[in-house]
Amino acid sequence: MRKSLLMVLVAVICLALLASGCAPEAQEEAKPQAEEKAAEEAVAKYPERPIQLVIPYKPGGATDIIFRLVCKYAEKHLGQPIVCVNMPGATSTVGSRHVKEARPDGYTLLGSHDVIATAFYSGVVDYAFEAFEPICLITSTPNIATTHSDYPWNTMKELLEEAKSKPGEIVWSTTFGSTDHFFILGILEAAGVSKDVLRLVGYEGTGPQLTALLGKHTHGCMANVASAMGHVEAGDLKFLGVAWESRLPQIPDVPTLKEQGIDFAHATNRGVFAPKGTPEGILKKIEEAFRKAMEDPECKAKIEEMGTLVNFKPREEYVKFLDELMKKYDKLAQMMK
Amino acid sequence: MEFLIQAAAEVFTAKVLALITLGALAGIIVGAIPGFTITMGIALTLPFTFGMSPIEGLATMLGVYVGGYSGGQISGILLGIPGTPSSICTTFDGHPMAKKGQPGRALALGVISSFLGGLVGAVVLIITAVPIARFALRFGPWEIFSLIVFALTLIASLGSKSLTKGLMAGAFGLLLATFGIDPVAGQLRFTFGLHELTDGFEFLPVLIGLFALPQMIDAAARGRTETKQVDSSFIEGSIQVPWLAGLREVLSQWVNLVRSGLIGCMVGALPAAGGVTSNFLAYDQAQKMSKHPEKFGTGIPDGIIASEAGNNGTAGGSLIPTIALGIPGNAITAVMLGALILHGITPGPMLLRHEPVLVYGVFIALIVAHFSMLLLQIVGLRGFLRIAKAPSFSLVPAVLTLCVVGSFALNNRFFDVWVFLLFGLIGYLLSRLGVPLAPVVLGLILGPLAESNLRQALMINPNPNLFFTRPISALFLGISLLSIAYSAWQIMRQRKRTLAETG
Incomplete structure (x- = not known):
């Protein structure tokens, strides 16, 4: 019994070693001149x-x-x-x-x-x-600040005004450390608003954030045309402002953040x-x-x-x-x- | 009605039917190989759909999806290694039944339950997609957390032989779940300076490590003489798959079947849950409602039916939010949505209004995919049954190779193979010590969900009372208490019985 057990283990380890031999290794060789030619050839043949x-x-x-x-x-x-x-x-x-x-x-x-x-x-x-x-x-x-249609704000400016009057009550979802985290911080900075007026909540990725917004568990998040357009058309969500130099062809009625006095572009x-x-x-x-x-x-x-x-x-x-x-x-x- | 006819005309063409069947075949194969996931299969299908029409592309993916959920049971039943994470519970009763010399019966039960459970899910999808999807949106972090708490109470019944060992295993799983980047604040935890651990332990290598390696070590340790005995019992009288008897058996348990299909469907419709959770919940409910709960895990049909009907029900369920709201129910439907976007179709609540023919086409294709799956399984199962006859010296290396390749292919990095080997050894030690492995997996899957939802809830509103005052959340916490009480009562009863027997 011991013997066969040992054999399995050896087999597993051999397999593992074999596979690791196939994995790309860090390059370490210093190239002598002859190899430089080979490198040139590699470029030509690539x-x-x-x-x-x-x-x-x-x-x-x-x-x-x-x-x-x-x-x-x-x-x-x-x-x-x-x-x-x-x-x-x-x-x-x-x-x-x-x-x-x-x-x-x-x-x-x-x-x-x-x-x-x-x-x-x-x-x-x-x-x-x-x-x-x-x-x-x-x-x-281009990224777009987005909220649920049932909320009263129609622009990002309006949302921030309300946030200033009652700090910490508006919940904004982000993925901490990712682009949307920098997006909301950028908006707050460009609008000259303290970052503590919004309550930031961490979600993993855009999908869960949109779900939370649709269920009205949060008040807003960053989205884009592809991820949120369907919900906007259905009347569930609305765009608050496009973080781009000009309005977007698919949503010509949505003002840019710049038009709202928030000088911030983010894509x-x-x-x-x-x-x-x-x-x-x-x-x-x-x-x-x-x-x-x-x-x-x-x-x-x-x-x-x-x-x-x-x-x-x-x-x-x-x-x-x-x-x-x-x-x-x-x-x-x-x-x- | 007119849309339905148009949609049927689009699906019932030779090309689409062939694509669905091809998809289902590919799905059964990736599902059956431990370490290969359905998501992987669907992602590989994606580039092929670029040149197809939307309905052709979606139909192919649905074939892979349905086939995959039914393929996971093959290795689960024959080898005791779940082919996909969502067929873990099928191994609890399926493998013992196969070991008792009835692998054909176990597979027939599993395939038929997959088929019928999947149809239950499809029917729910077609009739009530929109209201259910709207209702599922009311599940905020509070409700999801309480649901997860309920699912975690299953640990008590999974480790029924020894509650302490079951809880230990569950806690071990939860501990493993805390490794890597924190899901809410993005901070690194327990990486020990190893950048490979930045994302924690990948779930799949841990799963196949825990389940496959101990099984294979056991198979090798049994040696040649013993294997022969087992082999002969497999061959004699059981190479036939008793389809009709299986159908009769499944239908005689129609309550279990429909309940499990519905549980699968509902859990599938919730954001973030999915096939693994539904598989466990369906199995647990079948056990708690059963008249003979103590027989679960010994190889009875009830467990196979619950588990397989549950996971195939999830296929229809996860399409509910996908179709009705444009929110993917899991990683697989996320890829399907991606395919839609690529064809210039905006998924979302307006999909049904803008593209009714496509949506009905998806419904029809889902049902057709179940028939293709059944057909392929009927044709192919006798071939798969040969696996049961394969001697250990050829089976063990083959399975291990697939496990290693699968672990690697998941993220294309070698670190995951080490994770597989490490957890294989841990799994072997744990099973030698009589610690159940399923709670480890449950803890590892549910840990991150529980953590992020608890923290999100408290970040949105620091008041913890909301968990008890929001009705759906309170309901789940109430059921959790009942579930714990039930397990405690069962353990007490068992103890008394053994005391009475011995004393």
Whole structure:
């Protein structure tokens, strides 16, 4: 009996070791000159095999759908399939860390957004955009302050006025440490209101927040056209203000926050990232494929149907864009303290 | 009516029917493999639906969904390892029945209960989707927390042999649930500087570790001689699946069947609950209402019927908020909503008005998927039964390989394989010490839900009395008290009986 027990354990351990041998390892070899040529060749031949794009969220969410869609179009221009892999968890850092530590050969990419900055500022991880090679920005989804139709406020300004007169009575839901947490703090700061006038309650993700709002357990949350439009059409929810420079085509009647005297714009900006040190030539090829995908009218139409704006920025512009973004989040992070 | 006919015309085409059947087949396979989840299967289906019409895409996914819920019982009954988390309770009676030499009977009971329980859920969905979804919205954090408290009292009946060990196991599960990022405030807990633990222990590797590894160690430890005896009892007289007898048996317990299907459906309709909770609740209710509760867990049909009708009822139930409100009832329906959005259809309360043909199409496809599942199971079960005959030396490595691959594939990271191995060893030790494993799983699943809802409730309003003054919440807390009292009474009665017998 002992013997067979031992055999099982040995079998398990062998399996585990075997599988771990297949897992990507951190690159450690210093390249002699001969290998430099090989590296150049790798750039010229890229891509030779399928590319993995890590989505740091569960399947079915906006990030998942947008990247799966865009990759279907981008892979046509690369000649190799882009395989989307979901690695959800821990404010998206399970997936981002996997890519950060992957071999910088262009075969492991990350599709993510502003959460890379918020995860850093809320202390979940100690790295942000600088740990990656940003390739390109593809879309921006403007965020919208949303409430239930049964409540009296019609704009964010009205809601904040009431909040000031009775601090702590209006309940606003957020996912602490994620983009919507920074969204509400940004609004409060731009409106010049103390952050204590709202009672912030933590929920995990947008779906549960909308459910709580529909059941009138909370008073408001951040949403976007895709997640809340159906409820607005049905008369259950209403939009209080769009955090964007201009009004949105799908909801022309909803004023921007700026029109209400709250100078604050906030969108979820999705882009593609590669591990630090990926050769510039490979980055260029990926950028080119995504640029063509975002120019495809069919792809564009599908994204716009979801209430998201196509906002392509090539690598150079994207790097500058992210610098600005970090400054904005840095300011908001000071408020959280 | 006119929409119904239009919808039927769209579903009853060769292409859609073939897609549903293909989906159901894929679902049964991912469901049957321990470590592969239905969510994974549906997510893999998603890219294929890009090129399909909305109803074709949804029909395929419904096939995977229904097939998956019925596939989980196959490994649960034959190997004692739940293929999906939502078939944990099926193993309680299904595996003992198989070990008694009636694997065919257990599988027939499970498949038929899945089929009929799923239809109960589908009927409820079709008739009352909108009012139920509206009612479910009234479940705020107070109500959900009290419901979870009720579900946690099941620990007492799950560990009925020794209450102390059951409670210990439940507490261990709750403790494990606190690892990783805190669900409300986003702070890190118990990560010991390991970034892999940022998100705590992934549920699935823990589950298959606890259930699969101890089973496999036992199978290997039995050795060749003993296995032969077991094998022969499996082969002789039981390669046939007694479908008609099974149907008769299930129908004779129609109260249990309908109740379990309804529990599955209602729990499925609630935000955040899902197949695992409904599976446990249905099993528990069947046991408490039974005339012979002490026989549960020994391999009686009642337990299999309750568990399988419960989890397939959840399929229809979780579509209730999805269709009526555009709120996904679980991870699986979330992917389905994603597919809708991708086709430019806005899910939400207006869906039924804007896209009536599509909604009726989903209803019809759900029912058709159940028939496809039944058909595939009738054709395929005899093949699956061969698993029961497989000798340990080929079965054990095969199952372990699948477990390792499944743990890895879940998040595509190797850490989860270590989690699987660690909990496999813990599970083996615990089962050797006679500590029941189901309460660990229950604690691990319900812990985060209980925590976040309790904290949300107190953040929205710091007054704790609301748990007792909100009627639905008070009702659940009341039932929890009854549930505890019932278990206490049962334990007392059992003790007296054993005292009378021995003394």
